[in-house]
Amino acid sequence: MALSSYLSLLRFWAFGWFLLFISSAHAAVTVDSKVLIIARDSDAAFTGYSVLQGYGIPYQVLIVPQTGAQLPTLNSSASVGNFGGIVVVSDVAYSLSSGWGSALTASQWQQMYDYQTAFGVRMIRLDVFPSSEFGVTSLGGTSTAQLVSISNASTFPTANIVV
Secondary structure, rough: OOOOHHHHHHHHHHHHHHHHHHHHOOOEEEEOEEEEEOOHHHHHHHHHHHHHHHHHHOEEEEEEOOOOOOOOEEEOOEEEOOOOEEEEEHEEEEEEEEEEEOOOOOHHHHHHHHHHHOOOOOOEOOOOOOOHHOOOEEEOOOOEEEEEEEEHHHHHHHHHHHH
């Protein structure tokens, strides 16, 4: 057998192993098209789902009182996600004795962040106070106008923002 035949056979064998590795390393995941809407009350939830209704996009509402609530099951298995997106309205924030804070725990936020990463879904946070978490800083303001300063534009490079 000629050297070129051996090299072709070796390439074919290596390519086969490569495909096997890729298919086992990146198991396919599926997500439902339903969007999870998380809000303080039904009026706030309407903000999150009103547009979805217009397009016939399925959604599920979770009302979170000040005392908190359990998140619905985000995924049925390691490869099946129950929601194609998450909308959180006003960070489900309440005026607490220590100041404003979310009724969702740090663990629940992390659970949603992990779900986003594992299933490639997006979270939209509507009506959220500007903070360094979003790359902005509040310059003070009123209930009708909130001036902000962009402190770190690297988190959204495609927005073409000049700082």
